[in-house]
Amino acid sequence: MVPAWLCLLCLFIPQAFPGAQPAEVYVDVPENYGGNFPLYLTKLPLPRKETEGQIVLSGDSGVAAEGPFAVDPQSGFLLVTRALDREEQAEYQLQVTLETEDGHVLWGPQHVLVHVKDENDQASGHQATATVDVSIVENTWVPLDPVHLAENLQVPYPHHIAQVHWSGGDVHYHLESQPLGPFDVDKEGKLYVTRELDREAQAEYLLRVRAQNTRGEDYPAEPLELHVVVMDENDNMPVCPPRGPAISIPELSPPGTKVAKLSAEDADAPGSPNSHVVYRLLSPEPEEGAEGRAFELDSTSGSVTLGAAPLQAGQNILLQVLVIDLGGAEGGLSSTCEIAVTITDINDHAPEFTTSQIEPLSLPEDTEPGTLVTTLMATDADLEPAFRLMDFAIEAGDVEGTFGLDWEPDSGRVQLRLLKNLSYEAAPSHKLVVVVRSVAEPVGPDPGPGATVTVTVLVERVTPPPQLDQESYEASVPVSTPAGSLLLTIRPSDPMSNPLRFSLVNDSEGWLCIEEVSGEVHIARALQGAQPGDMYTVLVEAQDADEPTLSTSATLVIHFLKAPSAPTPTGAPEPSRHLCTPRQDRGVVVGGPRGDPDLAGGHGPYSFALGPNPTAQRDWRLRALNGSHAYLTLGLHWVEPREHVVPIVVSHHDRVWQIQVRVIVCRCNVEGQCMRKVGRMKGMPTKLSAVGILVGTLIAIGIFLILIFTHLTLARKKDLDQPVDSVPLKAAV
Numbered sequence: 001m002v003p004a005w006l007c008l009l010c011l012f013i014p015q016a017f018p019g020a021q022p023a024e025v026y027v028d029v030p031e032n033y034g035g036n037f038p039l040y041l042t043k044l045p046l047p048r049k050e051t052e053g054q055i056v057l058s059g060d061s062g063v064a065a066e067g068p069f070a071v072d073p074q075s076g077f078l079l080v081t082r083a084l085d086r087e088e089q090a091e092y093q094l095q096v097t098l099e100t101e102d103g104h105v106l107w108g109p110q111h112v113l114v115h116v117k118d119e120n121d122q123a124s125g126h127q128a129t130a131t132v133d134v135s136i137v138e139n140t141w142v143p144l145d146p147v148h149l150a151e152n153l154q155v156p157y158p159h160h161i162a163q164v165h166w167s168g169g170d171v172h173y174h175l176e177s178q179p180l181g182p183f184d185v186d187k188e189g190k191l192y193v194t195r196e197l198d199r200e201a202q203a204e205y206l207l208r209v210r211a212q213n214t215r216g217e218d219y220p221a222e223p224l225e226l227h228v229v230v231m232d233e234n235d236n237m238p239v240c241p242p243r244g245p246a247i248s249i250p251e252l253s254p255p256g257t258k259v260a261k262l263s264a265e266d267a268d269a270p271g272s273p274n275s276h277v278v279y280r281l282l283s284p285e286p287e288e289g290a291e292g293r294a295f296e297l298d299s300t301s302g303s304v305t306l307g308a309a310p311l312q313a314g315q316n317i318l319l320q321v322l323v324i325d326l327g328g329a330e331g332g333l334s335s336t337c338e339i340a341v342t343i344t345d346i347n348d349h350a351p352e353f354t355t356s357q358i359e360p361l362s363l364p365e366d367t368e369p370g371t372l373v374t375t376l377m378a379t380d381a382d383l384e385p386a387f388r389l390m391d392f393a394i395e396a397g398d399v400e401g402t403f404g405l406d407w408e409p410d411s412g413r414v415q416l417r418l419l420k421n422l423s424y425e426a427a428p429s430h431k432l433v434v435v436v437r438s439v440a441e442p443v444g445p446d447p448g449p450g451a452t453v454t455v456t457v458l459v460e461r462v463t464p465p466p467q468l469d470q471e472s473y474e475a476s477v478p479v480s481t482p483a484g485s486l487l488l489t490i491r492p493s494d495p496m497s498n499p500l501r502f503s504l505v506n507d508s509e510g511w512l513c514i515e516e517v518s519g520e521v522h523i524a525r526a527l528q529g530a531q532p533g534d535m536y537t538v539l540v541e542a543q544d545a546d547e548p549t550l551s552t553s554a555t556l557v558i559h560f561l562k563a564p565s566a567p568t569p570t571g572a573p574e575p576s577r578h579l580c581t582p583r584q585d586r587g588v589v590v591g592g593p594r595g596d597p598d599l600a601g602g603h604g605p606y607s608f609a610l611g612p613n614p615t616a617q618r619d620w621r622l623r624a625l626n627g628s629h630a631y632l633t634l635g636l637h638w639v640e641p642r643e644h645v646v647p648i649v650v651s652h653h654d655r656v657w658q659i660q661v662r663v664i665v666c667r668c669n670v671e672g673q674c675m676r677k678v679g680r681m682k683g684m685p686t687k688l689s690a691v692g693i694l695v696g697t698l699i700a701i702g703i704f705l706i707l708i709f710t711h712l713t714l715a716r717k718k719d720l721d722q723p724v725d726s727v728p729l730k731a732a733v
Contacts, residue, residue: 024111027078028331031086031116033237038070038079040282040322040336044096044110046076053098053106067092069114074285078112086116117331146227151199158184158192164209164224165189176208176223183207183228191226199230199269236267238277238323240337248344251313252443255306259295260339262302264323278328282320282336295319295341299328304339313345314383347440349381351390351412353453360429360456365422373403373416376453378436385410389439395452396433403432403457409439416455424461431456465550466500466542467493473540473556475521476609478649478656479530480563483523486614487512487558490519490540495637498546505539505553512538512558520618521556532562561607561651577661579634580668581641587633589625590648590661611647611658620646632661641666 027041055071068082097108172187184192205228268274281297292308319339326332354377380388389409407414437450475487502519513524536558544550577588605627621635643664650657666674
């Protein structure tokens with residue numbers, strides 16, 4: 001009898017010495033395999049460098065294999081897709097090659113012999129049939145070693161397993177306590193097993209054999225005890241644990257991080273080689289050029305850890321682990337277990353703007369607060385929505401809080417808006433630095449300070465449109481006013497403003513014209529067709545001479561009056577009044593003709609207008625106070641100081657008068673009092689006589705000084721010419 005340990009040793013020898021394996025790959029497959037498919041059989045020695053070819057599996061004649069075999073192109077494992085029947089085919093001759101698309105062989109052929117193991121062959125490989133020879137010692141039983149029997153033994157029953165013998169004479173044998181047991185003994189001492197044994201039902205049996213004489217009497221000796229051990233058959237494949245939900249592993253977890261621990265169970269005898277399982281990682285295979293594997297598997301413990309290859313967030317990976325009993329030896333049963341792994345996202349990406357700098361933007365300085373300046377876009381490469389929430393801020397360039405940001409945290413769009421009024425004088429430009437950061441706390445080796453974008457806002461100076469001294473103008477002229485007469489002058493409200501250019505827009509009749517620079521409106525031609533009481537409206541447009549796009553306009557309404565009749569007397573001159581120049585806020589009140597019976601009777605108001613004299617219309621302004629009086633003021637800032645006679649036309653219904661208003665224009669003191677010119681006093685020299693006297697005096701003084709210096713010069717020269725001895729001596733006293 002061959003011990004079971006010797007059979008197992010024979011199975012381990014090819015694994016321990018792979019160099020002794022022939023070039024042909026030999027694979028055993030149990031028939032009628034009841035496990036999961038596909039069943040991974042063995043890993044083929046495919047070359048790792050050839051990547052452009054395709055794996056071709058064919059029969060021994062080179063014909064494509066139509067059988068139940070295939071090769072996993074990712075892992076290089078030969079696998080079977082269904083159960084095999086030895087009676088149908090006992091062996092399969094396969095060959096594997098690596099070929100290009102046009103049939104060129106890059107590697108191979110590799111011959112593979114697949115042997116379908118018979119169920120009986122599998123059982124007989126573990127059979128241990130014991131024939132027990134008892135040493136003959138008179139009237140005694142010799143103790144026996146345990147008998148080992150294989151479970152599920154496929155032999156005809158009853159099956160002889162041992163021989164017992166009693167040395168005390170002619171006896172026959174029987175078993176104690178075996179009324180329905182699986183064992184029996186005949187009278188010659190042959191011990192039989194009557195049916196298949198199941199180790200799971202009972203692993204050991206203790207048989208008690210007694211000897212009887214021909215009279216049926218037991219010998220007084222103790223019965224023979226025989227220990228029968230049911231040997232385990234490797235008929236239970238490893239059972240994978242149920243596949244649970246996907247295991248979440250954070251991105252950037254370091255190598256060695258524990259992923260899972262696979263614990264497969266084998267129902268064979270505990271501690272036996274049949275229940276000794278090992279683990280082998282089938283997929284995923286390491287990528288070409290990658291540094292190591294993404295996952296590592298401990299073949300003994302089934303512990304799965306992270307490898308050195310990096311993993312990306314969002315990956316869903318299915319680990320396939322091959323579990324083999326018999327310690328991974330040839331002939332071991334296997335199962336494929338699966339572990340689902342999901343790589344979860346972490347906040348390791350900082351948000352970024354789509355551009356770091358945009359073109360300068362221009363805003364007029366009168367832009368209303370709340371106006372949208374621009375819209376910025378930012379993105380975040382993280383997958384988790386909570387990690388894509390962003391926070392924006394103006395980091396620099398907005399000390400006064402002139403601008404503000406408006407955004408939704410999950411949109412990635414931020415609007416830059418104006419919050420305060422702009423001023424070109426205070427700040428002609430603003431250089432804003434906008435920063436974006438992740439709302440969630442960033443993780444990773446270097447999350448960074450946050451991305452920025454620079455926005456330059458240029459403030460455009462806004463020049464207000466020109467303004468005239470009046471919103472609208474009115475003038476009253478008789479229909480007989482001759483061409484060239486000055487009606488009025490259009491002026492800017494601020495004399496110091498830029499010069500204006502004037503024009504008339506809708507002078508349909510062509511009665512008027514305006515000086516482009518001075519703004520004087522004149523009668524261009526005779527007012528033919530104009531009727532007293534009619535109004536004629538034109539539009540005066542004024543443009544800034546430096547900025548033609550800046551303009552304003554005002555209406556000019558002309559009231560036509562009845563032409564004065566020839567005998568109409570001229571009104572009595574008005575008494576003299578005075579006004580100050582430069583112009584002050586003062587004027588002269590002008591009344592209608594005194595003693596007029598119509599006004600006294602209350603028959604209607606008077607109308608006042610400057611006479612047709614162009615000079616008077618240029619230098620003076622007249623506006624009505626009420627129905628009986630008007631207010632006369634200077635039309636220019638400076639009028640020559642003297643006495644002026646201003647003609648004023650007064651009309652009432654169909655009557656027209658012209659009065660002469662005498663106005664003294666003079667320089668005034670701070671109290672508004674006129675400073676009059678003082679005449680020369682009697683006896684006082686004129687300027688010319690005073691200058692003559694001064695010049696004559698200076699000439700006389702000059703002549704006198706010349707005579708003195710001439711005399712002194714001559715006297716000194718005379719003294720130098722006199723002899724020395726002619727000088728008188730001074731007498732001593």
